[in-house]
Amino acid sequence: MYQSRYSDFDQNGGSQRSSLSEILGAFTYALDLTEGQPAGHSIRACWIGTQIGMALGLKGSVLRDVYYAVLLKDLGCSSNAARVSKMFVGNDRQLKHDFKLIGPEPEDFGAFLGDSVGVDADSAVREQALGHLAENAGEIMTEIMAIRCSRGADIARRLRLSEDVAQAIAHLDEHWDGTGLPLGIAGTKIHLGGRIALLAQVADVFYTARGKEAALAEVRNRSGSWLDPELCTLFEKLAADSGFWEELALDDLPEQLRALEPDAQYVTVDADYLDDICFAFGHVIDAKSPDTAGHSARVGMITDKIAEKLGMSSASRRLLRRAAILHDVGKLGVSSAILEKPGKLDAEEWESMRAHAALTTNILGQIGVMSEMAMIAGSHHERLDGKGYPLGLNESSISLESRIITIADIYDALTADRPYRSAMSSEKAMEILHGELGVAVDRQCYAALREVLAEGLPA
Numbered sequence: 001m002y003q004s005r006y007s008d009f010d011q012n013g014g015s016q017r018s019s020l021s022e023i024l025g026a027f028t029y030a031l032d033l034t035e036g037q038p039a040g041h042s043i044r045a046c047w048i049g050t051q052i053g054m055a056l057g058l059k060g061s062v063l064r065d066v067y068y069a070v071l072l073k074d075l076g077c078s079s080n081a082a083r084v085s086k087m088f089v090g091n092d093r094q095l096k097h098d099f100k101l102i103g104p105e106p107e108d109f110g111a112f113l114g115d116s117v118g119v120d121a122d123s124a125v126r127e128q129a130l131g132h133l134a135e136n137a138g139e140i141m142t143e144i145m146a147i148r149c150s151r152g153a154d155i156a157r158r159l160r161l162s163e164d165v166a167q168a169i170a171h172l173d174e175h176w177d178g179t180g181l182p183l184g185i186a187g188t189k190i191h192l193g194g195r196i197a198l199l200a201q202v203a204d205v206f207y208t209a210r211g212k213e214a215a216l217a218e219v220r221n222r223s224g225s226w227l228d229p230e231l232c233t234l235f236e237k238l239a240a241d242s243g244f245w246e247e248l249a250l251d252d253l254p255e256q257l258r259a260l261e262p263d264a265q266y267v268t269v270d271a272d273y274l275d276d277i278c279f280a281f282g283h284v285i286d287a288k289s290p291d292t293a294g295h296s297a298r299v300g301m302i303t304d305k306i307a308e309k310l311g312m313s314s315a316s317r318r319l320l321r322r323a324a325i326l327h328d329v330g331k332l333g334v335s336s337a338i339l340e341k342p343g344k345l346d347a348e349e350w351e352s353m354r355a356h357a358a359l360t361t362n363i364l365g366q367i368g369v370m371s372e373m374a375m376i377a378g379s380h381h382e383r384l385d386g387k388g389y390p391l392g393l394n395e396s397s398i399s400l401e402s403r404i405i406t407i408a409d410i411y412d413a414l415t416a417d418r419p420y421r422s423a424m425s426s427e428k429a430m431e432i433l434h435g436e437l438g439v440a441v442d443r444q445c446y447a448a449l450r451e452v453l454a455e456g457l458p459a
Contacts, residue, residue, distance in 0.1 A: 018368050019267060020267035020269055021258045022258055023274070023367055024277070025042075025043060025257065026254075027281055027363075028074075029042075029363055029366060030281070030284070031072075033333035033359070034096075034288070035077050035093070035096050036094055036096045037205070040253065040254075042071055042073070043071070044204045044207075044208070044248055045071075045204045046067060046070045046071035046200070046257055047260070048199075048203050048204060048248070049067070049199070052234055052238065053067070054260075055234045056231075056234065059262065060262055061162070065164040065165050065193055066168070066193045066196055069164070069191075069194070069196075070197045072165070072169065073172050073197040074152070075151070075155045076150070077152070078285070078287040078288040079147050079148060079152075082290055083144055085337045086336075087132075087133065087144070088118070088129065089121050089125060090116065090117065090120065090121075092335055092336045100202075100205045104222050104226055109137075113130060117129050117133065142181050143182075149169065149171070149173060149182060152169040153170040155283055158276065158283065159276065159277060160276060164191070168192070169194070170191075170194070171185070171193075173198070174190045175190075175226045176229070180226070195228045195231060196231060198227065199232065199235060202218055202219060202226070206218045212239070216236065216239055220232065220236070269369070271318065275318070283296075284332070285326070285328050285332060288339065289331075289336065291417055291418055295412055295413070295416065296324075296326070297325060299327060299405065299409050300322075302324075302408035302411060302457070303324035304324075305452040305457070306404050306445055307401075309451050309452060310448050319372070320373070320405075322370065323370070323373035324408060326360070327360060327378075327380045327405055328360065329359070329360050330357060331356045331359075333359045335352065338352055341420075342419045343420065354390065355390070357390045361374045361375055361379075375402075376399055379391070379398060379402040380405045380406045382406070383439065384438060384439060384440060384441075384442065385439050385440070400442070400445075406445075407442065407446060408449075410429075411430075414428070430449075430450070430453070433449075434446065
Protein backbone atom coordinates (compact mmCIF):
# COMPACT_ATOMS: atom_id res chain seq x y z
CA MET A 1 0.00 0.00 0.00
CA TYR A 2 1.24 3.49 -0.87
CA GLN A 3 2.19 5.55 2.19
CA SER A 4 1.65 9.29 1.97
CA ARG A 5 4.41 11.56 3.18
CA TYR A 6 1.73 13.60 4.98
CA SER A 7 1.22 11.63 8.17
CA ASP A 8 0.71 14.17 10.96
CA PHE A 9 -3.08 14.15 10.64
CA ASP A 10 -5.57 11.98 12.47
CA GLN A 11 -6.67 8.64 11.03
CA ASN A 12 -9.77 10.18 9.45
CA GLY A 13 -7.77 12.67 7.41
CA GLY A 14 -8.50 15.80 9.43
CA SER A 15 -6.99 17.94 12.15
CA GLN A 16 -8.69 18.49 15.48
CA ARG A 17 -6.78 21.68 16.26
CA SER A 18 -8.28 24.28 13.91
CA SER A 19 -11.21 26.56 14.57
CA LEU A 20 -13.88 27.52 12.07
CA SER A 21 -12.90 31.18 12.27
CA GLU A 22 -9.26 30.37 11.46
CA ILE A 23 -10.12 28.25 8.42
CA LEU A 24 -12.80 30.53 6.98
CA GLY A 25 -10.76 33.63 7.72
CA ALA A 26 -7.90 32.25 5.65
CA PHE A 27 -10.23 31.35 2.78
CA THR A 28 -11.46 34.95 2.60
CA TYR A 29 -8.19 35.99 0.98
CA ALA A 30 -9.48 34.17 -2.11
CA LEU A 31 -12.73 36.17 -1.92
CA ASP A 32 -10.70 39.39 -1.70
CA LEU A 33 -8.93 38.42 -4.92
CA THR A 34 -12.24 37.87 -6.69
CA GLU A 35 -13.53 41.28 -5.66
CA GLY A 36 -10.30 43.02 -6.67
CA GLN A 37 -9.76 44.16 -3.09
CA PRO A 38 -6.46 44.48 -1.21
CA ALA A 39 -5.55 41.36 0.74
CA GLY A 40 -7.26 41.23 4.11
CA HIS A 41 -10.35 43.25 3.12
CA SER A 42 -12.75 40.64 4.50
CA ILE A 43 -10.74 40.37 7.72
CA ARG A 44 -10.73 44.15 8.22
CA ALA A 45 -14.41 44.46 7.40
CA CYS A 46 -15.21 41.69 9.89
CA TRP A 47 -13.18 43.43 12.58
CA ILE A 48 -15.06 46.70 11.94
CA GLY A 49 -18.42 44.91 11.89
CA THR A 50 -17.69 42.98 15.08
CA GLN A 51 -16.70 46.20 16.87
CA ILE A 52 -20.02 47.73 15.81
CA GLY A 53 -21.87 44.62 16.95
CA MET A 54 -20.24 44.71 20.38
CA ALA A 55 -21.00 48.44 20.68
CA LEU A 56 -24.65 47.55 20.00
CA GLY A 57 -24.52 45.11 22.91
CA LEU A 58 -24.79 41.98 20.78
CA LYS A 59 -23.58 38.80 22.46
CA GLY A 60 -23.30 35.05 22.01
CA SER A 61 -24.81 33.51 18.91
CA VAL A 62 -26.20 36.84 17.66
CA LEU A 63 -22.73 38.42 17.68
CA ARG A 64 -21.28 35.28 16.16
CA ASP A 65 -23.75 35.44 13.29
CA VAL A 66 -22.77 39.06 12.59
CA TYR A 67 -19.11 38.03 12.75
CA TYR A 68 -19.52 35.35 10.07
CA ALA A 69 -21.93 37.37 7.93
CA VAL A 70 -19.43 40.20 7.59
CA LEU A 71 -16.42 37.90 7.24
CA LEU A 72 -18.11 35.95 4.44
CA LYS A 73 -20.19 38.72 2.86
CA ASP A 74 -18.48 38.07 -0.51
CA LEU A 75 -19.15 34.32 -0.70
CA GLY A 76 -21.24 34.85 -3.83
CA CYS A 77 -18.80 37.21 -5.55
CA SER A 78 -17.47 34.71 -8.08
CA SER A 79 -20.93 33.82 -9.36
CA ASN A 80 -21.46 37.13 -11.17
CA ALA A 81 -17.85 37.67 -12.30
CA ALA A 82 -18.37 36.38 -15.84
CA ARG A 83 -21.56 38.43 -16.16
CA VAL A 84 -19.83 41.59 -14.96
CA SER A 85 -16.96 41.05 -17.39
CA LYS A 86 -19.32 40.49 -20.32
CA MET A 87 -21.78 43.31 -19.59
CA PHE A 88 -19.13 45.92 -18.76
CA VAL A 89 -16.60 44.58 -21.30
CA GLY A 90 -13.52 44.38 -19.14
CA ASN A 91 -11.58 42.92 -16.24
CA ASP A 92 -14.22 41.98 -13.66
CA ARG A 93 -11.77 42.29 -10.77
CA GLN A 94 -10.86 45.86 -11.72
CA LEU A 95 -14.48 46.72 -12.46
CA LYS A 96 -15.60 45.41 -9.07
CA HIS A 97 -12.82 47.28 -7.31
CA ASP A 98 -13.70 50.57 -9.01
CA PHE A 99 -17.45 50.08 -8.57
CA LYS A 100 -17.07 49.99 -4.79
CA LEU A 101 -15.40 53.41 -4.88
CA ILE A 102 -18.15 55.28 -6.71
CA GLY A 103 -20.35 57.76 -4.88
CA PRO A 104 -23.95 57.09 -3.83
CA GLU A 105 -25.71 59.31 -6.39
CA PRO A 106 -27.13 58.14 -9.78
CA GLU A 107 -24.75 60.46 -11.63
CA ASP A 108 -21.83 58.72 -9.91
CA PHE A 109 -22.88 55.46 -11.54
CA GLY A 110 -23.10 57.23 -14.89
CA ALA A 111 -19.57 58.54 -14.48
CA PHE A 112 -18.39 55.04 -13.61
CA LEU A 113 -19.87 53.69 -16.83
CA GLY A 114 -18.16 56.36 -18.88
CA ASP A 115 -14.81 55.78 -17.22
CA SER A 116 -14.82 51.99 -16.98
CA VAL A 117 -16.90 50.25 -19.65
CA GLY A 118 -14.90 48.76 -22.50
CA VAL A 119 -11.87 50.97 -21.93
CA ASP A 120 -9.59 48.43 -23.64
CA ALA A 121 -12.08 47.39 -26.33
CA ASP A 122 -12.48 48.89 -29.78
CA SER A 123 -14.82 51.86 -30.06
CA ALA A 124 -17.69 49.96 -31.68
CA VAL A 125 -17.77 47.32 -28.92
CA ARG A 126 -17.55 50.01 -26.25
CA GLU A 127 -20.38 52.07 -27.72
CA GLN A 128 -22.58 49.01 -28.08
CA ALA A 129 -21.98 48.05 -24.43
CA LEU A 130 -22.64 51.60 -23.20
CA GLY A 131 -25.87 51.76 -25.16
CA HIS A 132 -27.06 48.41 -23.82
CA LEU A 133 -26.25 49.44 -20.24
CA ALA A 134 -27.97 52.81 -20.64
CA GLU A 135 -31.18 51.10 -21.77
CA ASN A 136 -31.11 48.15 -19.37
CA ALA A 137 -29.01 49.23 -16.37
CA GLY A 138 -31.72 48.55 -13.78
CA GLU A 139 -32.43 45.04 -15.02
CA ILE A 140 -28.75 44.19 -15.44
CA MET A 141 -27.68 45.45 -12.03
CA THR A 142 -30.60 43.70 -10.31
CA GLU A 143 -29.62 40.43 -11.99
CA ILE A 144 -25.93 40.83 -11.09
CA MET A 145 -26.70 41.57 -7.43
CA ALA A 146 -29.33 38.83 -7.19
CA ILE A 147 -26.89 36.20 -8.44
CA ARG A 148 -24.23 37.33 -5.98
CA CYS A 149 -26.52 37.55 -2.96
CA SER A 150 -28.49 34.34 -3.52
CA ARG A 151 -25.37 32.30 -4.27
CA GLY A 152 -23.59 33.73 -1.23
CA ALA A 153 -26.49 32.79 1.03
CA ASP A 154 -26.61 29.28 -0.43
CA ILE A 155 -22.89 28.71 0.16
CA ALA A 156 -23.22 29.99 3.73
CA ARG A 157 -25.79 27.25 4.30
CA ARG A 158 -23.40 24.68 2.77
CA LEU A 159 -20.86 25.85 5.36
CA ARG A 160 -23.36 24.88 8.09
CA LEU A 161 -23.80 28.51 9.15
CA SER A 162 -27.09 29.76 10.53
CA GLU A 163 -30.01 31.03 8.48
CA ASP A 164 -29.35 34.46 10.01
CA VAL A 165 -25.88 34.45 8.43
CA ALA A 166 -27.38 33.41 5.10
CA GLN A 167 -30.05 36.12 5.22
CA ALA A 168 -27.54 38.80 6.21
CA ILE A 169 -25.38 37.91 3.20
CA ALA A 170 -28.49 37.92 0.99
CA HIS A 171 -29.22 41.49 2.14
CA LEU A 172 -25.68 42.88 1.70
CA ASP A 173 -26.58 45.17 -1.21
CA GLU A 174 -29.87 46.48 0.17
CA HIS A 175 -29.96 50.15 1.23
CA TRP A 176 -31.58 51.78 4.24
CA ASP A 177 -33.73 54.03 2.01
CA GLY A 178 -34.94 51.15 -0.17
CA THR A 179 -32.83 51.98 -3.23
CA GLY A 180 -30.64 48.91 -2.94
CA LEU A 181 -30.75 45.63 -4.86
CA PRO A 182 -32.01 43.06 -5.59
CA LEU A 183 -35.04 43.21 -3.30
CA GLY A 184 -35.41 46.96 -2.73
CA ILE A 185 -36.31 46.46 0.94
CA ALA A 186 -35.71 49.29 3.41
CA GLY A 187 -34.95 50.13 7.04
CA THR A 188 -35.14 47.38 9.61
CA LYS A 189 -36.54 44.94 7.05
CA ILE A 190 -32.90 44.60 6.03
CA HIS A 191 -31.20 42.02 8.23
CA LEU A 192 -29.06 43.67 10.90
CA GLY A 193 -26.06 41.60 9.81
CA GLY A 194 -26.50 42.85 6.25
CA ARG A 195 -26.69 46.46 7.42
CA ILE A 196 -23.52 46.08 9.46
CA ALA A 197 -21.75 44.27 6.61
CA LEU A 198 -22.46 47.04 4.09
CA LEU A 199 -21.24 49.74 6.48
CA ALA A 200 -18.08 47.76 7.26
CA GLN A 201 -17.49 47.23 3.54
CA VAL A 202 -17.81 50.93 2.71
CA ALA A 203 -15.56 51.87 5.61
CA ASP A 204 -12.74 49.49 4.70
CA VAL A 205 -12.89 50.04 0.95
CA PHE A 206 -12.42 53.79 1.35
CA TYR A 207 -9.98 53.41 4.25
CA THR A 208 -7.61 51.19 2.25
CA ALA A 209 -7.97 53.27 -0.92
CA ARG A 210 -7.95 56.82 0.48
CA GLY A 211 -7.41 56.81 4.25
CA LYS A 212 -9.44 57.06 7.43
CA GLU A 213 -10.81 60.56 6.77
CA ALA A 214 -12.23 59.38 3.45
CA ALA A 215 -13.78 56.36 5.18
CA LEU A 216 -15.46 58.60 7.76
CA ALA A 217 -16.67 61.01 5.08
CA GLU A 218 -18.24 58.22 3.02
CA VAL A 219 -20.03 56.73 6.02
CA ARG A 220 -21.42 60.18 6.91
CA ASN A 221 -22.38 60.83 3.28
CA ARG A 222 -24.35 57.57 3.05
CA SER A 223 -25.98 57.73 6.49
CA GLY A 224 -29.75 57.57 6.10
CA SER A 225 -29.54 56.66 2.41
CA TRP A 226 -27.39 53.55 1.96
CA LEU A 227 -26.60 53.02 5.63
CA ASP A 228 -28.50 52.66 8.90
CA PRO A 229 -28.01 56.06 10.64
CA GLU A 230 -27.84 54.49 14.11
CA LEU A 231 -25.01 52.23 13.02
CA CYS A 232 -23.25 55.18 11.39
CA THR A 233 -23.40 57.10 14.68
CA LEU A 234 -21.90 54.11 16.50
CA PHE A 235 -19.17 53.82 13.90
CA GLU A 236 -18.24 57.50 14.27
CA LYS A 237 -17.93 57.09 18.04
CA LEU A 238 -15.70 54.04 17.61
CA ALA A 239 -13.61 55.75 14.92
CA ALA A 240 -13.02 58.81 17.12
CA ASP A 241 -10.59 56.67 19.12
CA SER A 242 -7.20 56.60 17.38
CA GLY A 243 -6.73 53.07 18.67
CA PHE A 244 -9.52 51.93 16.34
CA TRP A 245 -7.48 52.75 13.25
CA GLU A 246 -4.22 51.57 14.79
CA GLU A 247 -5.70 48.13 15.48
CA LEU A 248 -7.18 47.97 12.00
CA ALA A 249 -3.66 48.37 10.56
CA LEU A 250 -2.02 45.68 12.74
CA ASP A 251 -0.16 42.90 10.95
CA ASP A 252 -1.64 40.39 13.38
CA LEU A 253 -5.24 41.54 12.84
CA PRO A 254 -6.31 38.01 11.77
CA GLU A 255 -5.21 36.70 15.16
CA GLN A 256 -6.87 39.65 16.92
CA LEU A 257 -10.06 38.97 15.00
CA ARG A 258 -10.14 35.29 15.95
CA ALA A 259 -9.89 36.36 19.58
CA LEU A 260 -13.11 38.36 19.16
CA GLU A 261 -15.19 35.31 18.26
CA PRO A 262 -17.42 34.59 21.28
CA ASP A 263 -15.77 31.82 23.33
CA ALA A 264 -19.06 30.06 23.91
CA GLN A 265 -19.48 29.75 20.16
CA TYR A 266 -15.94 28.57 19.33
CA VAL A 267 -16.27 25.79 16.78
CA THR A 268 -13.63 23.11 16.25
CA VAL A 269 -13.64 21.71 12.74
CA ASP A 270 -13.57 17.92 12.48
CA ALA A 271 -12.78 15.94 9.33
CA ASP A 272 -16.38 15.76 8.09
CA TYR A 273 -16.88 19.49 8.53
CA LEU A 274 -13.60 20.22 6.74
CA ASP A 275 -14.82 18.11 3.81
CA ASP A 276 -18.00 20.21 3.67
CA ILE A 277 -15.96 23.44 3.75
CA CYS A 278 -13.79 22.25 0.86
CA PHE A 279 -16.84 21.26 -1.19
CA ALA A 280 -18.48 24.64 -0.46
CA PHE A 281 -15.43 26.56 -1.64
CA GLY A 282 -15.27 24.26 -4.65
CA HIS A 283 -18.64 25.76 -5.58
CA VAL A 284 -17.18 29.27 -5.14
CA ILE A 285 -14.30 28.36 -7.49
CA ASP A 286 -16.47 26.78 -10.18
CA ALA A 287 -18.94 29.69 -10.14
CA LYS A 288 -16.18 31.93 -11.53
CA SER A 289 -16.81 30.48 -15.01
CA PRO A 290 -20.10 29.21 -16.50
CA ASP A 291 -18.14 26.42 -18.20
CA THR A 292 -16.59 24.93 -15.05
CA ALA A 293 -19.70 23.97 -13.08
CA GLY A 294 -18.89 20.82 -11.14
CA HIS A 295 -15.24 20.73 -12.29
CA SER A 296 -13.75 20.90 -8.79
CA ALA A 297 -15.95 18.12 -7.41
CA ARG A 298 -15.31 15.92 -10.46
CA VAL A 299 -11.53 16.37 -10.23
CA GLY A 300 -11.79 15.51 -6.54
CA MET A 301 -13.79 12.36 -7.31
CA ILE A 302 -11.51 11.19 -10.15
CA THR A 303 -8.44 11.90 -8.01
CA ASP A 304 -9.88 9.79 -5.21
CA LYS A 305 -10.64 6.89 -7.56
CA ILE A 306 -7.12 6.93 -9.01
CA ALA A 307 -5.56 7.15 -5.54
CA GLU A 308 -7.60 4.14 -4.46
CA LYS A 309 -6.33 2.12 -7.44
CA LEU A 310 -2.78 3.09 -6.46
CA GLY A 311 -3.26 1.72 -2.95
CA MET A 312 -3.42 4.93 -0.92
CA SER A 313 -4.97 4.71 2.54
CA SER A 314 -8.42 6.19 3.12
CA ALA A 315 -6.92 8.97 5.28
CA SER A 316 -4.37 9.93 2.61
CA ARG A 317 -7.08 9.86 -0.05
CA ARG A 318 -9.27 12.14 2.02
CA LEU A 319 -6.52 14.72 2.29
CA LEU A 320 -5.73 14.43 -1.39
CA ARG A 321 -9.36 14.79 -2.42
CA ARG A 322 -9.58 18.11 -0.56
CA ALA A 323 -6.47 19.37 -2.36
CA ALA A 324 -7.94 18.26 -5.69
CA ILE A 325 -11.23 20.03 -5.04
CA LEU A 326 -9.35 23.25 -4.26
CA HIS A 327 -6.66 22.98 -6.95
CA ASP A 328 -8.09 25.91 -8.92
CA VAL A 329 -8.77 28.28 -6.02
CA GLY A 330 -6.12 30.59 -7.51
CA LYS A 331 -8.37 31.15 -10.54
CA LEU A 332 -10.44 33.46 -8.34
CA GLY A 333 -7.57 35.91 -8.88
CA VAL A 334 -7.81 35.71 -12.69
CA SER A 335 -10.14 37.96 -14.67
CA SER A 336 -13.16 36.29 -16.25
CA ALA A 337 -12.25 38.17 -19.44
CA ILE A 338 -9.26 35.82 -19.63
CA LEU A 339 -10.98 32.67 -18.35
CA GLU A 340 -13.85 33.13 -20.82
CA LYS A 341 -11.81 34.25 -23.82
CA PRO A 342 -12.77 32.05 -26.80
CA GLY A 343 -9.52 32.65 -28.69
CA LYS A 344 -5.82 32.30 -27.98
CA LEU A 345 -4.45 34.22 -25.01
CA ASP A 346 -1.80 36.85 -25.66
CA ALA A 347 1.47 36.82 -23.68
CA GLU A 348 0.18 39.07 -20.89
CA GLU A 349 -3.07 37.13 -20.55
CA TRP A 350 -1.21 33.82 -20.49
CA GLU A 351 1.06 35.10 -17.73
CA SER A 352 -2.01 36.06 -15.71
CA MET A 353 -3.56 32.64 -16.30
CA ARG A 354 -0.37 30.84 -15.27
CA ALA A 355 -0.30 32.82 -12.02
CA HIS A 356 -3.33 30.93 -10.72
CA ALA A 357 -1.22 27.91 -9.77
CA ALA A 358 1.06 29.92 -7.49
CA LEU A 359 -1.99 31.70 -6.05
CA THR A 360 -3.47 28.30 -5.17
CA THR A 361 -0.31 27.40 -3.24
CA ASN A 362 -0.29 30.76 -1.45
CA ILE A 363 -3.96 30.68 -0.48
CA LEU A 364 -3.98 27.11 0.79
CA GLY A 365 -0.67 27.71 2.55
CA GLN A 366 -2.43 30.19 4.84
CA ILE A 367 -4.94 27.58 5.99
CA GLY A 368 -3.39 25.55 8.79
CA VAL A 369 -5.12 22.25 8.00
CA MET A 370 -4.48 22.66 4.25
CA SER A 371 -0.89 23.92 4.37
CA GLU A 372 0.58 20.42 4.03
CA MET A 373 -1.33 20.02 0.76
CA ALA A 374 -0.81 23.52 -0.65
CA MET A 375 2.16 22.65 -2.85
CA ILE A 376 0.46 19.47 -4.06
CA ALA A 377 -2.62 21.40 -5.18
CA GLY A 378 -0.58 24.23 -6.68
CA SER A 379 1.63 21.86 -8.69
CA HIS A 380 -1.11 20.50 -10.95
CA HIS A 381 0.39 22.27 -14.00
CA GLU A 382 3.92 21.02 -13.44
CA ARG A 383 5.24 18.55 -16.03
CA LEU A 384 7.53 15.56 -15.80
CA ASP A 385 9.79 17.11 -18.46
CA GLY A 386 10.27 20.27 -16.37
CA LYS A 387 8.37 22.52 -18.78
CA GLY A 388 5.36 23.14 -16.53
CA TYR A 389 4.57 25.96 -14.14
CA PRO A 390 4.80 27.74 -11.77
CA LEU A 391 8.14 26.31 -10.57
CA GLY A 392 9.32 24.21 -13.51
CA LEU A 393 9.52 21.06 -11.37
CA ASN A 394 10.49 17.81 -13.08
CA GLU A 395 9.98 14.08 -12.64
CA SER A 396 12.36 13.93 -9.68
CA SER A 397 10.49 16.57 -7.68
CA ILE A 398 6.79 16.23 -8.54
CA SER A 399 4.98 14.19 -5.91
CA LEU A 400 2.70 11.31 -6.84
CA GLU A 401 -0.18 13.21 -5.25
CA SER A 402 0.31 16.12 -7.65
CA ARG A 403 0.61 13.75 -10.62
CA ILE A 404 -2.76 12.26 -9.73
CA ILE A 405 -4.45 15.67 -9.58
CA THR A 406 -2.80 16.62 -12.87
CA ILE A 407 -4.22 13.72 -14.85
CA ALA A 408 -7.64 14.06 -13.20
CA ASP A 409 -7.70 17.77 -14.03
CA ILE A 410 -6.65 17.27 -17.67
CA TYR A 411 -9.13 14.43 -18.22
CA ASP A 412 -12.06 16.39 -16.83
CA ALA A 413 -11.08 19.54 -18.75
CA LEU A 414 -10.86 17.60 -22.03
CA THR A 415 -14.24 15.92 -21.53
CA ALA A 416 -16.08 19.17 -20.67
CA ASP A 417 -17.12 22.10 -22.83
CA ARG A 418 -14.80 25.10 -22.83
CA PRO A 419 -15.19 28.56 -24.45
CA TYR A 420 -12.66 27.63 -27.12
CA ARG A 421 -13.87 24.07 -27.95
CA SER A 422 -16.56 21.45 -27.39
CA ALA A 423 -16.22 18.52 -24.99
CA MET A 424 -14.23 15.53 -26.22
CA SER A 425 -15.20 11.90 -25.87
CA SER A 426 -13.54 9.87 -23.14
CA GLU A 427 -11.74 7.84 -25.80
CA LYS A 428 -10.31 10.95 -27.46
CA ALA A 429 -9.24 12.38 -24.09
CA MET A 430 -7.41 9.17 -23.19
CA GLU A 431 -5.72 9.18 -26.59
CA ILE A 432 -4.40 12.69 -25.91
CA LEU A 433 -3.26 11.70 -22.42
CA HIS A 434 -1.49 8.67 -23.87
CA GLY A 435 0.50 10.98 -26.12
CA GLU A 436 1.73 12.83 -23.04
CA LEU A 437 2.97 9.77 -21.13
CA GLY A 438 6.33 10.36 -19.52
CA VAL A 439 6.23 14.01 -20.63
CA ALA A 440 3.33 15.58 -18.76
CA VAL A 441 1.42 12.51 -17.59
CA ASP A 442 2.58 9.82 -15.16
CA ARG A 443 2.35 6.27 -16.54
CA GLN A 444 1.04 4.57 -13.41
CA CYS A 445 -1.57 7.32 -12.95
CA TYR A 446 -2.65 6.82 -16.56
CA ALA A 447 -2.98 3.07 -16.03
CA ALA A 448 -5.01 3.65 -12.87
CA LEU A 449 -7.30 6.07 -14.69
CA ARG A 450 -7.91 3.47 -17.40
CA GLU A 451 -9.01 1.03 -14.70
CA VAL A 452 -11.29 3.63 -13.14
CA LEU A 453 -12.92 4.43 -16.49
CA ALA A 454 -13.35 0.75 -17.31
CA GLU A 455 -15.41 0.39 -14.13
CA GLY A 456 -17.34 3.58 -14.90
CA LEU A 457 -17.36 6.97 -13.21
CA PRO A 458 -20.30 7.81 -10.93
CA ALA A 459 -22.99 9.82 -12.71
